[in-house]
Amino acid sequence: MKTLAFPKFHESIRISDVRPSRYVYYMAYVLELIFYSVRGNFLPIGVKVLGLSGATIVKVGHMVASLVVMLLWTKKFKPLLRTSVIVMLVGFVPFLFLPVGIPRFVFGLIGNMGLGGVVTGARCGYAYASNNAERLFGIMLMFFSVTIVRTLDFLKADGIFVMYVLPLTLLLMLCFCILKFKEEDLEVKEESTKEDAKGLYWALAYFIVYFAVDGYIAGLVSKSRQEYVFVIAGSVLVGVLLLAVFCGLRISTWHLWNFFFVCSIGMGLFAVLAPKIGTTIPQDLFSGLSYMGWPLCIYTLACAQRKFASYRLLKQCTLIYVLLTPITTLSSDWVYDFYPEAMPIATLVFTLTATILLLMFSPMSYQHLFSALWIKSLYKPDMELLQEKVENADRFGKYELTPRQKEVATLLLAAKTRRQIAGELGLSESTVKMHVSELYKRLDINSRAELFKKFGVSEEYEKTS
Numbered sequence: 001m002k003t004l005a006f007p008k009f010h011e012s013i014r015i016s017d018v019r020p021s022r023y024v025y026y027m028a029y030v031l032e033l034i035f036y037s038v039r040g041n042f043l044p045i046g047v048k049v050l051g052l053s054g055a056t057i058v059k060v061g062h063m064v065a066s067l068v069v070m071l072l073w074t075k076k077f078k079p080l081l082r083t084s085v086i087v088m089l090v091g092f093v094p095f096l097f098l099p100v101g102i103p104r105f106v107f108g109l110i111g112n113m114g115l116g117g118v119v120t121g122a123r124c125g126y127a128y129a130s131n132n133a134e135r136l137f138g139i140m141l142m143f144f145s146v147t148i149v150r151t152l153d154f155l156k157a158d159g160i161f162v163m164y165v166l167p168l169t170l171l172l173m174l175c176f177c178i179l180k181f182k183e184e185d186l187e188v189k190e191e192s193t194k195e196d197a198k199g200l201y202w203a204l205a206y207f208i209v210y211f212a213v214d215g216y217i218a219g220l221v222s223k224s225r226q227e228y229v230f231v232i233a234g235s236v237l238v239g240v241l242l243l244a245v246f247c248g249l250r251i252s253t254w255h256l257w258n259f260f261f262v263c264s265i266g267m268g269l270f271a272v273l274a275p276k277i278g279t280t281i282p283q284d285l286f287s288g289l290s291y292m293g294w295p296l297c298i299y300t301l302a303c304a305q306r307k308f309a310s311y312r313l314l315k316q317c318t319l320i321y322v323l324l325t326p327i328t329t330l331s332s333d334w335v336y337d338f339y340p341e342a343m344p345i346a347t348l349v350f351t352l353t354a355t356i357l358l359l360m361f362s363p364m365s366y367q368h369l370f371s372a373l374w375i376k377s378l379y380k381p382d383m384e385l386l387q388e389k390v391e392n393a394d395r396f397g398k399y400e401l402t403p404r405q406k407e408v409a410t411l412l413l414a415a416k417t418r419r420q421i422a423g424e425l426g427l428s429e430s431t432v433k434m435h436v437s438e439l440y441k442r443l444d445i446n447s448r449a450e451l452f453k454k455f456g457v458s459e460e461y462e463k464t465s
Contacts, residue, residue, distance in 0.1 A: 013246055017133030017381040025125035025185070026138035028177035030145075032115070032122050033298075035170040037146040041153040042162045045108055046100030048337075054105045056333040058112045063322055063329075065116030070318040073311060075183060077121065084117025085175050092171055096164055121178055124314075127305035128186040131382035135302050136246055139295040140239065146294075147235045154228045187403060189310045190427050195368075196308035197316075202369040203304035204317050206257060208328050209354045210293040213264050215332030216347035217287055220271050230281055234288020242295055246378070253378060254370040256296055261355045263289040268348030299378075304369070306383045401442060408435045412451055 045054030069080055091111025098104040126135060152162060192200070245256065267286035274280050305314060335346050358365065377383045396406050404425075411421045418436070422429045445451055 013133045013136055013381060015133070015137070017131060018137050019131070019134065022130060022134060022185075024177040024180040025129040026134040028118075028122040028174060028181075029126035029298075030138045030142040031170055031174040031177065032119050033142045034145045034149065035115075035167065035174060037149045038162070038167050038170060041149055042158075043096070043108075043167060044100065045105050047102060047105045049105075051337065053333070053337050054108070056337060058105075058109050059329070059333065060325075061109045062112040062116040062119075063325055065113035066120050067116075067318055067322045069117035069120040070315055073120065073124070073315070075186075075188075075311075077124075078181070078183060080117060081121045081178050081181060084114050084121065085178055086114070087111075088114025088118055089171065089175065090114070092167070096167060118174065118178055120318075121181060122174075123302070123305075124186060125181055127302040127309075128188050129181075130302075132303065132378065133381050135299055139299050140243055143239050143242075143291075143295045144236075147232060147239065150235070151232055154232065189308075189425070190431060192308055192310040192313040193423060196310075197313055198364075198368040200304050200308040200313060200317060201320075202365045203301045203308075204321065205358075205365070206369075207297045207301045208321060208324060209358065210260070210297040212328035212331070213290075213347075213351050213354060214293065215329055216335075216343065216350055217264065217267055217290055218332075220267070220283070220287070220343055220347055228284060230284040231288040234285050235291045236288075238289055238292035239295075242292060252370065253296065253300060254366065256292065260290060260293040260296065261351070261358075263292070264351045265348070265355060268344065268351050271344035272348055274344070300369075303378055303383055307377065399443060401439070404435055405439045405442065408432065408439055409451070412436070412439075412448060413455055 040055075045058060047054040049057055065084075069084060072080060088111055091107050091109070091114055095104055095107040095111050098107060126138065130138070189196075242256070245253075263286045267283055267290055270277075270280075270283040270286060274283055309317070331350070332343075332346075335343060339346075396409060401409065407425060408421060411425075418429055418432045421427075422432045425432070427435075440446060440451075443451065443454060445454060
């Protein structure tokens with residue numbers, strides 16, 4: 001019987017792989033996530049509508065706007081981003097200066113709808129215009145920045161800085177980054193295969209489960225308790241662990257996800273037992289440790305998007321995410337709004353159910369998301385869209401080929417047919433034919449035989465094609 005063997009890695013993510021010229025793409029998503037934390041900790045909505053908190057309704061508007069922008073997304077996305085930025089500023093700037101009440105709620109809803117569109121753009125930039133080192137650098141910067149925000153909240157920070165200066169600064173920096181996006185910088189697959197879809201669907205499943213569980217965890221953490229210091233300690237500990245894993249230890253992300261689920265179950269269990277044991281320290285420590293899921297799910301999903309997703313597949317996944325929102329992301333809000341005393345047992349039941357379901361389907365998730373065929377790319381400077389891409393990059397250097405032409409040339413030299421190339425790159429055969437024609441023009445040749453000759457492929461290898 002074969003045992004699961006995790007791969008050995010020979011490359012590492014290094015800080016030198018982070019390209020300063022691409023900062024707008026990884027920083028836009030980072031700024032949005034930090035603003036999300038500031039908004040939740042220091043910018044309350046403060047009203048209820050039809051029994052639901054204003055924060056819940058605002059979250060719905062945010063998600064709907066994000067879906068609409070994603071469904072309208074094309075390669076010419078600049079007008080969508082400009083519109084989203086304008087709506088975000090029109091809403092949030094008045095929101096910051098209004099007292100708690102209906103007007104503040106209305107402008108908060110408008111601002112969050114604009115932010116929904118901005119998030120869609122930031123997510124695409126983070127996935128399609130950044131490499132692995134930039135994604136990891138950005139998500140760890142976000143994680144530790146959010147930990148600082150939570151610490152400020154724990155210390156009861158208030159005043160001009162956290163209520164006006166910090167959110168306005170984040171908003172302006174976010175707008176600057178989004179408006180600097182260039183349409184030609186986002187390299188996206190033209191088509192995705194069925195196997196691609198399976199990989200992305202599983203990455204999305206873990207993403208959805210994390211944010212569903214996180215909603216319950218957040219609803220149980222009381223920032224008025226002195227024990228909140230253990231939440232901060234747990235958060236810092238897992239941040240250091242994640243950096244060590246991706247930059248040296250090479251522990252499989254499969255194990256990291258298992259660690260997250262254990263911590264989440266532990267948090268729910270100790271929340272139920274807290275009245276009996278007389279302390280919330282274990283509950284708060286496990287809560288902090290469970291924050292590992294935030295950077296882990298964002299980094300994993302973004303890498304999966306880069307590896308597998310065309311815009312068409314990404315739109316399908318966004319639609320699935322929004323349709324599942326009522327029973328995942330929003331279910332914890334409803335419990336907290338109507339039955340707050342049931343949060344501990346609801347957290348434990350929900351987390352156990354999610355974990356058991358994922359374990360039941362773990363052979364499939366391992367095959368499509370955690371196997372050596374895909375997971376090794378997470379620990380390299382960038383995702384490998386083609387196995388031979390790195391090995392053959394230098395041979396094309398002097399010809400000034402586009403990345404797509406290099407991929408096509410590599411597969412042609414590997415004796416692949418046009419149909420095989422189409423399947424491997426997720427393109428139609430007609431598109432491959434067009435790329436081959438452009439490649440031949442750039443190389444000043446007329447046939448595959450001339451291509452083989454130009455790059456010194458043996459006569460025997462040529463005949464196998």
